[in-house]
Amino acid sequence: MSTIMTKEKEVLEEKEMNRKKVKVQSKRRKSTREKVVDVIVFVLLLAGALIMLFPLIYMILCSFMTKNQILSGSLTLIPDPVLIGKYSEVLSKGSFFNGILNTVKVEIPVLLIGGFTSSLSAFAFAKMNFRGKNGLFLALLATIMIPFAVVMIPQYVLFTKLGWTNSLLPLIIPGCFGNVSMIFFLRQNLYSIPNDLMDAAKLDGCGYFRTYWMIFLPLMKGALGTQLVLWFMGIWNDYLAPTIFLRSEKLWTLQVVIRSFNSYYAIQSDYALIMAASVIAMVPTLLLFFIFQRVIVESIAISGIK
Amino acid sequence: MKKRLIALLMSTMMVGSVLMTGCSTVSTEEAGETSADAEDETTTDTFKGDGDKTINILLYMQEHEKKIYSGLIKDFVEEHKDEIKEVNFEVTTQDEYGTKMTANMTAGDMPDIFYVGPDSVRSYVDNGYVLPLDDYVDQETVDNLWPAIKSAYQYDGTQVGQGSLYCLPKDLSCFAFAYNKDLFDEAGLAYPDPENPYTYDEFLEVCKALTKDTDGDGEIDQWGVANADAFGMTPYIYSNGARFLNDDYTKVNITDNDAFKTAFQYYVDLTAKEGVTPSVEQDTALGGYQRWLDGQVGFYACGTWDVAAFMDDSTFPYNWDLCGWPVGPDGTKSTTWLGTVGYAVSAKTENKDLCTELIKKLSTDLEGQQAVSGETTGESLQLPNIMDYAKSTFKDKVADGTVPYASNIDVIYNYIEGSDKYDGIFSETTYTYNSEWMDVFLEGVPNVKNGTVSVDDYLKEVEPKMQEALDNAIELQNTSTND
């Protein structure tokens, strides 16, 4: 156990040192030239960010407009009159909160169990030797190459036969077996952790699962966080699978509820209502992203071990 | 971090308040916007009784309709409490409905009650999915349906329009024509006569008088008419007595067809030569529908489902009324297309009597019809399915203003029932397995309208492609069935 412990300690220490170094570096007085570059970069980034944000602002503005103002030809930005009723209308719809609740019921087991199975197999693919490794990995990737459009009908048949269509299981169970794109990313990320860590663990006779759990899982925490947030967003925004697989309105997820606001004939579509609902649907994800960014981006730093 | 969060929230609120201060704040109701259902209770899609029978329903409809139909189902369960265990009412969107039905058919797990359109009656019946209603629905009910709907759901195994009845209608819609009265007043023109639809020539003259530059900047900003190819082209062609296909819907017939050519040329010229419609380019910028709502065009198509919206002042703040589509030199009647979707009962249901009872209620229950047609709700979503009600009480309620409706409502009745000046038919795509042949035709129409291709060249070029698509559709129609 000793070798591995020291090895891990080394890695963690170096990580820590690196973090300190970064801090020192950022505290170190930057040269005038660097400062000028910083200012330019900052201005450019801010300008870019505002462009990225513009449609959102537009979305918020539209959620306060009347139907006629939204549909009218001329470009208007400022709602006149300002309608505040759409938000209370969205929030007063029982189905809206029910939709959020259902989405959360799907998210939690999928992210917890699916995150575990995905990281475990990513660890095996990146750090362990076995026959057919590359072939099996490509086979796994191949499953996401087939458009959902053609598998959804047979999948529905399958779920009907299993008697799952009256529950959220069609959305939960398949996710628990892992997410290919997540496995892929974690695999790529694990490549930057040196193999000698693995060798040291072997030398110590440390079990494979223990090696994964005690050493590599903490090291891929950041990458795992990034992917979990991406997956979270994917489930949050998915509407095709829930519409096809869920039969009861009580089970509708958030996006299905929002989609039901969007009527077939343009005139009956309540654009302001859709915009208001979309704005409300976005807020939790944005807050989550903002809060988790530290975990995602900063703890991903496993540098200094190359 | 907490501080930053607060800062984020603060800034959002500040942006919000800045926006607010600029203009007056109005609640939804004050602005006259109909809020769908603010006092909506939680979703009730399962209705329980004390019996042992379960009925599953899969339909698509909009929020406000759903409320009405949920009420009907609830009443029905109440009336048959001792028989029914539960009724599951599943509502989806129109886009996903087909996919869900395919999935259900593939899984062999059909709902007991579902929609069938006139275009899919044949394949559904051929494959044994729907129950003939002859033994379950009394003659009185059938006789009180609009003849046009009835024939759409009759099929004898080879031909639609005769034989057993397979569906009761959810609705019957009609694609009529509307005009903006205010623009007529401004131009000092006489309103169209609902008794006598315009001829092609008369219509063109009126459109020319309505097409102008109102703000004097040298650019036309008001047009006689706007046409959406996908829906608004066929009425011109049908009203010249022309059709795309031959009588048994097996051959595309547009090149050796003078009536068709005349009508299509006229339709194209409205844009290309006369300029009384927005150009193709302008049309991509802002669709005819929005221009109509904006008061920029004199005439626009008006489906029965549009009426409620056009009557709503916050959506369409102009005076308007209904009129007929213009009649071509080769035609005798102003002709438009009708639409419908119907309730069908699964052939495999265990509760045939109960299900047919239920669709009868959904389709022809007086109270339900009073609600969807607007007598009790003030918003006309569709015409009543019950003919005697539609022709008596409903018309009175339109006349006395209980149901907000255009006053020339007879135009719609004429189209549905047919008269010496009017006729309504189902679009030809109703009788073919899919509408790909029509899509092929529509794809190139913009190129003809902007003058890139001549009418003759286009028809010659597109006819074989349409025929190929039609042949394909016929082949699919005749594929082996499930039984």
Place this chain on the structure above:
Amino acid sequence: MSKTKNVVKTQLSPMAKREERWAWLFIAAPFIGFLLFMAYPIGFALLASGSKWTGVNSLIGNLCGFENFIDILTDPKFWKSMLTTIIYMIGIPLGMIFGLLIAMGMNRNLPGKRIMTTMYYVPVVSSLVAVAILWAWVFNFDYGLLNTIIKFLTGHHGPNWLGDEVWVKVAMIIFMTWKGLGTSIILYLAGLQNVPKDYYEAAEIDGATGWEKFRFITLPLISPVTFYILITSLIGGFQVFVEVQVMTTNGGTNYSAATIVYYLYDKAFSNGQLGYGCAVAVILAIIIFIITAINFKYQDKWVVTD
């Protein structure tokens, strides 16, 4: 990698055998998931691809061999939508370059970094239906925001973004790049944190220029992330559909905006040719698989995996 493979093949030590068994156990979950939820649907789709199945009629009773495949390969619309799909992929390198540049800017530890990253992430989080409605307004020929700005800046009328056969592709690329940029940024940001700072310090002592540091340190060290983004974007790029459906009517003027999967939907669900649609999916999956496999084969040339 190939060396180990040979060793494994010739003589598998008990240690290696043990490792292999553990590895197979670790990757079992996604494969079981695959067998349970994908094997049957894929088999079904393969069978249906050889049938004139319409969803209503009998699948087995209408088997037709390779007829669907021949029809597809001789349909000009298929080739047109294939070309469009490939043209849209111009957006992939664009998104990667912008993503990397912005991530590098963020990595300078500027003030407001987290809030700015969140701003860039807004498009990823927002509901596709709502933002597509908004962008359709932005691109509007006469009244759209974009052409209003162009008119203001140049005095000329801007292009017919959604109506013109060429410009609609540009508009779609802009829209998709905007929507996906946030994801590449956070993935690159994660990758950049992996680059040890002392590499740069060492390079600075050697007198390396900024470009040299980028070229010889940053670029190679983030190559696993680049590879991941490239592969997943390619797979996703071949499956673009919803964007086209919500932004254009009927796939754009003369089908100019339609992609392969749009074509698939059009055939399978609008025209009721489900068997044909399955055949399109099979062709598509084969193409994606070949491209992915080629990329994996040649990744050693540029991807640094320790």
